[in-house]
Amino acid sequence: MSEKSTLLRAVGALKPPTPETTEGASHALLDRVNARIAKGVTTAEEARRLTPYQPPAATRRILAGAAAAGLIAVGAITLSDDNTPTAHADWSPVPTELRPAEMDEITNICPAQFFGTPGGEDPPEVTPVLAERRGEFQVLLSASEEGAYQYCILLPDPEFDSGYRPHIESYDPGPSAQIWPSDDDGLYTAQTGTPWQPSPDHGPMTVFLGTVGNNVEAVELNTENGSFAQASVMDGWFLVWFPDAVQLSDTATVTTDDGDELEVTIERPGD
């Protein structure tokens, strides 16, 4: 998988041309630099002020009890036989893009760093790769180049100052794990979906996420109970969630960058 997204490479192609600098111009410029140094026109204070600011190292968040494969949620409800979940009535099979204000909000509320690394170990460096909304839930997925990932769901909750209770799950598959699908048109589910119930007011939900091949632009996933949804796809990663406790079908429909729709077998960990 390339390091740069298709969008960034496309923007790269817009780079304005700049004139070549001749050898003579280079020497003339060096003479100009040396003349300025000799004149001493730049004070030490000015020079200090013009150097890039180096922010202090970020303070690592301390989370009691967080494990390497972490799940952190305040008040998350474990599924049990006697719960009476309500459906996610406003869930949509098609994700919507977050508005700029929502984007600011979710990136401010969700942690920028990987949660759940045991003490003494450096956490994987994850960066945001996609964000989406389905109904009232907003989700931000962050991932590292080595395949560690973390997703953060904002659950509306008036008891929190921000108005949201973040639910965060993070996972570091380790250095030898599969990250990408074996085929450019393929799909690999890193997270095969463990249902959970965000609150007594909400029914269970199941999150699926993973990676897509280089050619894949869009993904539609089906569940064994007959539901379907479009995943959000960005930077080689996809994410989707379904109401209820569901299992994915063995295949998914992908749309490639040529516009072809293909039925592909979903690769899963351990295949």
Next chain:
Amino acid sequence: MKAGPEGRFEALYWEHHRELLAFIRRRTETEAEDVVAETFVVAWRRLDDVPDNARPWLFGVARNVLRNHLRAQNRQTLLKVRIDEQPEEDQPDLATAIADRHDLAAAWNRLTGAEQEVISLVAWDELSNDEAATVLGCTKSTFAVRLFRARRRLLHLLNRTTHSRGTT
């Protein structure tokens, strides 16, 4: 090659002055030599602070010098692209085929200067997130979030541009 600080300084100059000139010329139509000259004066005065990976540090100084120059003249940096310079023909490369380049250029020009800067550091100057964060004087995480937001907005503007063209 000179030894000692002078040798290191000249090595820095010859390794980086061309890309610094290009970096500044993409942001302003004039004064590039002035800005780069001042950048190397700062580098000389702060030579002990120049890291082994000097490129992002020098870009950061050059950016600050340029901002000083432009602030003094009440001007802004230019990261616009010329839409009329974008070729019409189909591009064989997927990256350039992501959208009609006129649409992409139009969407790009509607980004704020800060959004253009964040994306251009990666897409044009080919800096890593870590290096780009050094240029802007922020943490890598902060840069990653800024880049993420800017990319989302560019995609949003691109979709709107393409959609409005398709419906007219």
